[in-house]
Amino acid sequence: MTMTEPAPAKAERWTAQWKELYEEVIDTGLCTGCAGCVVTCPHEVIGYKHEEKGYKPFHLEEELGLDNCIHGEKGCTTCTRACPRFRAWEPDADMHLFGKLREPEQMFGQYRQLLLVRASEDLVHKSGQDGGFVSAMLIWLIENNYIDAALTSYLEGDGSSWKAVPGLARNRDDVLRGAGSRYTYSANTLAFKQAQEQGLNRLALVGMSCQSSVPPVMWARKAGKVSKGFLFNIGLLCSKTFDDAIFEELFWAKYGLKKEDMVKMNIKGVFQIWMKDGSYHEIDLKECHAWTREGCKTCPDFSAEHADISTGGIGEDNDWTLCVVRTPLGEEVMKRMEAVGAVTTRPAEGDATAMKLLKLLSTVSRRRWPSGAHPAPVVGVPPPKKKTDAAPAPASE
Ligand SMILES: Cc1cc2nc3c(=O)[nH]c(=O)nc-3n(C[C@H](O)[C@H](O)[C@H](O)COP(=O)(O)OP(=O)(O)OC[C@H]3O[C@@H](n4cnc5c(N)ncnc54)[C@H](O)[C@@H]3O)c2cc1C
Ligand code: SF4
Ligand code: SF4
Numbered sequence: 001m002t003m004t005e006p007a008p009a010k011a012e013r014w015t016a017q018w019k020e021l022y023e024e025v026i027d028t029g030l031c032t033g034c035a036g037c038v039v040t041c042p043h044e045v046i047g048y049k050h051e052e053k054g055y056k057p058f059h060l061e062e063e064l065g066l067d068n069c070i071h072g073e074k075g076c077t078t079c080t081r082a083c084p085r086f087r088a089w090e091p092d093a094d095m096h097l098f099g100k101l102r103e104p105e106q107m108f109g110q111y112r113q114l115l116l117v118r119a120s121e122d123l124v125h126k127s128g129q130d131g132g133f134v135s136a137m138l139i140w141l142i143e144n145n146y147i148d149a150a151l152t153s154y155l156e157g158d159g160s161s162w163k164a165v166p167g168l169a170r171n172r173d174d175v176l177r178g179a180g181s182r183y184t185y186s187a188n189t190l191a192f193k194q195a196q197e198q199g200l201n202r203l204a205l206v207g208m209s210c211q212s213s214v215p216p217v218m219w220a221r222k223a224g225k226v227s228k229g230f231l232f233n234i235g236l237l238c239s240k241t242f243d244d245a246i247f248e249e250l251f252w253a254k255y256g257l258k259k260e261d262m263v264k265m266n267i268k269g270v271f272q273i274w275m276k277d278g279s280y281h282e283i284d285l286k287e288c289h290a291w292t293r294e295g296c297k298t299c300p301d302f303s304a305e306h307a308d309i310s311t312g313g314i315g316e317d318n319d320w321t322l323c324v325v326r327t328p329l330g331e332e333v334m335k336r337m338e339a340v341g342a343v344t345t346r347p348a349e350g351d352a353t354a355m356k357l358l359k360l361l362s363t364v365s366r367r368r369w370p371s372g373a374h375p376a377p378v379v380g381v382p383p384p385k386k387k388t389d390a391a392p393a394p395a396s397e
Contacts, residue, residue, distance in 0.1 A: 014221065016080040016087075017072025018046070018059060027067075030085040030373060031056055032210035033295040035187040037079035040218065040226045043071045046079060048190065050165065052244040055185050055295055081221035084213035084306075090376040093213055093306045096220035097327060102305070104380025107362040109305025113325040114348040114355075115334065116315065120341055127179040129266065130313035131321035133343060134206060134234055135179045137309070137333065139172050140342050141204055147231060148200035151207075152178045153186035160260040162247055166191040168200070181313075183267060185241045185293055189214055192226065204232035208241070209301040209310075216306040232329070235304025237312030237322075239296075239361055246291035250283070257281060268318070300369035300377040302362045309334065314361070315354035322354050 025031050033055035038048045047060045059066045064073065072079075080086050084093070094101050098110045118131035124139065125132040141147045149168045154177060156163040164186035169175045188207045195203055205215060212235035218227035251257040257273060264274040271283040304310035308330035312322045323345075325331050337343045348354055367384065369377045 014077050014081065017077050018069035018079050019067060019072055021080050021083055021086060022059075022067040024087070025083055025085050026056065028370070028373070029294070029298055030370070031295060032085060032299055033057075033185060033187060033293075034084060034207070034210045034214055035189045036082040036084060036211075036214035036218065039189050039192040040078050040082040040223050042078055042224065043076065045069060045071065048187070050187060050190065055187065055293065078223055081223035082214065082218045082226075084210065084217040086217075088374050088376060089213060089217050090305075090374075092220040093216035097216050097306060101376075102379075107359050107366065107381070108303035108324065109310075109326065109362075111324045111326045112328070112331050113323075113334070115323045115325060115345045116317070116320040116348045116351060116354075117323045117334075117343050117345045118320050120344055124176070124179075125319070127176045128321070129179070129181040130311070131319055132179065133321035133323060134236075134311055135175050136343055137232075137234060137337065138169060138175045138204060138206070140337050140340075141232060141333075142169070142171060142175070146202070147204045148202045149195055149198075150175070150204040151188045151191040151195065153182065153188055153206070154178045155182065162259045162262065163244065168194050168198070170200075180264070181236070181266070183242050183265065183271075184244050184246075185295070187211070192229070195229065201229050202231050203229045204234060205230050206234045206236070207304075208236045208238040209304040209307075210238075210295075210299060212236075212304045212307040212310070213301065232333070233307045235307025235310035237303055237310060237314070237358075237361075238299075239302050239365055240299075241293045241296055242288060242291045243293050246288060250287065250291060254287075255281065255283065266313075268313070298368050298370055298373075300366045302365035303358065312358070314357040315348070315351045317351075322348055322351075322358070324358075 035048055038046045038057050045060045046057045048057050063070050091101055102110055117133040119125040119136035124136050128135050138150045149170045152169050153164050154167045156165045164182040164184050166186050166188045168191050189211055212233050215230035215233050247259040261276045262273055263276055266272045271288055273281045308327045310324040315322050325334055338345055366377055366381045
C-alpha cells in the first residue's frame, strides 16, 4: 500500500447484546422461539420454557431489568450473533453459505438440486412422514461415523400427550422413534445442552426453517464454540406450527377427537387425523388458523433456505420427500447415500404441483415479514395478485 492509498475500511465492531435483541426481535414479535440465543449464551442467563405460552427466551437475571444484561454491558454479544432474526440475518447467512446474496426472484432461496427422494429400506420409509429421507440420512450419518448424534424431536412419554419435545438421536432406534411430523413446536436446538453434557461434539440439526438458519448465522457472525458442533443442517419446510392448546380447544372440544386416541396426523391442504379405532378425520385449515403459534406469524422463511438440504412433503406423490439440496456438503451426502443404495432419487422439476407450491408458499411466507425490519427477506417479493395468492399461508404440504 502506498502512502496515498486509503486504508481498507474496517468492519464495524459488533456491539449488540441482549438489550438490542430484546428491543429489536423479542419485543417486536420477530422472535420465532428457535432458542439459538439460549444455547449459545456463555453465561447461561437466557431461560426458555418449552411449553404452551412459552417458546420464547427470557432473561434470568434481573439486576438491569429483564430487557438488559449485565454481561452484555460488559461486552458479551453472543446472543445477537446467534439470532436468525436479528438485523441482516438473511444476507449474513447467504454470504456465508453461498458467497452471494439470493437473487430477487429466488423465492425459495439458493440451491444446487431439486430432488424427490425416498428411503430404500422399507421400515425407514414407512416410519417417515413423507419419503423417510430425513430418517435415512440421520441413520446413514450415524452409522458411517460422520456424527455422534442428531438434535431432533420426539413425543413426550408414551406419546399419548402429543407433546413434541427436543431430544438426541444417537442410533437407528432413536432416529426411528422420532420419525414423522408433529405440528406443534419443538425447539430441537435445545437438545444441544444434552449433547454437551454427554460429550458429543459432532452433530446434525433437524429443524423447521427458523431453526435451520441458526448454524449459518452463528458461523457468519462468529458466535463462538457452540457453532462448531453443528456439522449437518437438515431443514423442514414450514409455514406454521400450532399452539399445543389446539388439541383440547379444537380437536377435542369441537370434534370429540381425544389426543390419546390419535395415531397419526398430517397436513395436506387439510389437517388430517387418524385414530386408533381406524377412523380418519379432516379438519379445514381455516379453522386451525386461530391456534397459529405467535412466533410463526411474522416468519418469512417457508423453504428452510439455509439448510444443507431442506425437506418437504409437497408434490404429486405422498410418499417421497421433496429435497432442496443447497450446499456442496448436502450434494455430497446425497450422492454418497445414493451410491450405496440408502435412498432412491429422481429429479423434482417434473413435479409441477411441487414446484408451484414451493414457490407460492415461499412467496406467501415472505409477505409476512414486517416493513420495519431489515428488508432483505422481502426483496423481489411480488405484491399479491389473486385472492388465492394473497390468502394467509396454509400449512399445506
Ligand atoms: C411443524 C412442521 C411443519 C411442516 N410444514 C410443512 C409444510 O408446510 N410443507 C411441507 O412440504 N413440509 C412441511 N413439513 C415437513 C414435512 O412434514 C416432513 O418433515 C419432511 O417432508 C421430511 O419428511 P421425511 O419423511 O423425510 O422425514 P422423517 O423421516 O419423518 O423425519 C422427520 C424429522 O422431523 C423431526 N420433527 C418432527 N416433528 C417435528 C417438530 N414439530 N419440530 C421439529 N422437528 C420435528 C423428526 O424428529 C424427524 O427427525 C413440516 C414439518 C414440521 C415438523
Ligand atoms: S429468534 Fe431465536 S435466537 Fe432470536 S431471540 Fe428468538 S429465540 Fe433467540
Ligand atoms: S413458521 Fe415454521 S419456520 Fe417459521 S417460525 Fe414458525 S415454526 Fe419456525
